Amino acid sequence: MQVTTKAIVFSSLKYGDTSLIVKAFTESDGLKSYLLKGILSSKRGKLKTAYFQPLMQLELIANHKNKGTLETIREAKPIHPYKTLHTDILKNSMVLFLAEMLSNSVQEQGSDTGLFHYLQYALDWLDHSDPEPNFHILFLLNLTKYLGFYPDNEYKNASYFDLQEGMFINAPSLNPILEGKTLENFKHFLGINFDVLKTVHMTRKDRQELLAKVVLYFGLHLHGFRKPKSLGVLNAVFN
Incomplete structure (x- = not known):
């Protein structure tokens, strides 16, 4: 099922050479883990590595199967770009x-x-x-x-x-x-x-x-x- 939801990133873990596993707390479905394939090697995709820093607040368009497996994200964008949290x-x-x-x-x-x-x-x-x-x-x-x-x-x-x-x-x-x-x-x-x-x-x-x-x-x-x-x-x- 495709959902649009706000989310807060808890962690990002490198998976293989080019991918990330991201744990995020979503407004719609609570805690979710996502597999972002190839995000570390792609420069033109809709998903940017910088979006998945700790405690980033995002709006996601994601596919949630809700079967306990890794989910996928189609699009992501920051909704509250921080001014100081990652620089101070x-x-x-x-x-x-x-x-x-x-x-x-x-x-x-x-x-x-x-x-x-x-x-x-x-x-x-x-x-x-x-x-x-x-x-x-x-x-x-x-x-x-x-x-x-x-x-x-x-x-x-x-x-x-x-x-x-x-x-x-x-x-x-x-x-x-x-x-x-x-x-x-x-x-x-x-x-x-x-x-x-x-x-x-x-x-x-x-x-x-x-x-x-x-x-x-x-x-x-x-x-x-x-x-x-x-x-x-x-x-x-x-x-």
């Missing part, structure tokens, strides 16, 4: 990290317009704002709303947060927990939007410690989750 070194390091997190987190599923519109909004916000070193932490915590494990805020004044149970507790458990300064920093991100990120202040060390715990939180709640290789690159850039 801090933002680009975030993009690479978040694209890998999304690729490892969003499972095979049908259409989820709420998640799609959240991704659109967040990426557009980052593109049009000054580099914000805490953006990726809030992005990931907000993402858990759509993945089904956003932290339970009922006992927010408790002394610990149980990462396995996703809730605040008054006494430490045997599960991985947040406590002390890391817990206080964690609380700052709950219930806020991107526009107030500048009010959240952390040292580089505290940010890295909290981010490591957030990645662990994903790993505890998502079957088959892989720790992103780009995490080390992101931390190095922010050093």
Whole structure:
């Protein structure tokens, strides 16, 4: 079936000498994988390699068989050409990290317009704002709303947060927990939007410690989750 849909690129993997396998989250059908034959050798085709950089927002005309096999794309065009995401070194390091997190987190599923519109909004916000070193932490915590494990805020004044149970507790458990300064920093991100990120202040060390715990939180709640290789690159850039 031929469809016209918006899509956000999660990853591109070289296949053979001339082709790409692209994983993208579509507005119409959720997560899809496409085989783009010969795109690396063609200079005059309707598909350009540059369109399939991480987190590019595209409009696709695609063939969806919906049989669990690789789909095909007939045409693609950018719908929100970025001004800074792929040129600013801090933002680009975030993009690479978040694209890998999304690729490892969003499972095979049908259409989820709420998640799609959240991704659109967040990426557009980052593109049009000054580099914000805490953006990726809030992005990931907000993402858990759509993945089904956003932290339970009922006992927010408790002394610990149980990462396995996703809730605040008054006494430490045997599960991985947040406590002390890391817990206080964690609380700052709950219930806020991107526009107030500048009010959240952390040292580089505290940010890295909290981010490591957030990645662990994903790993505890998502079957088959892989720790992103780009995490080390992101931390190095922010050093």
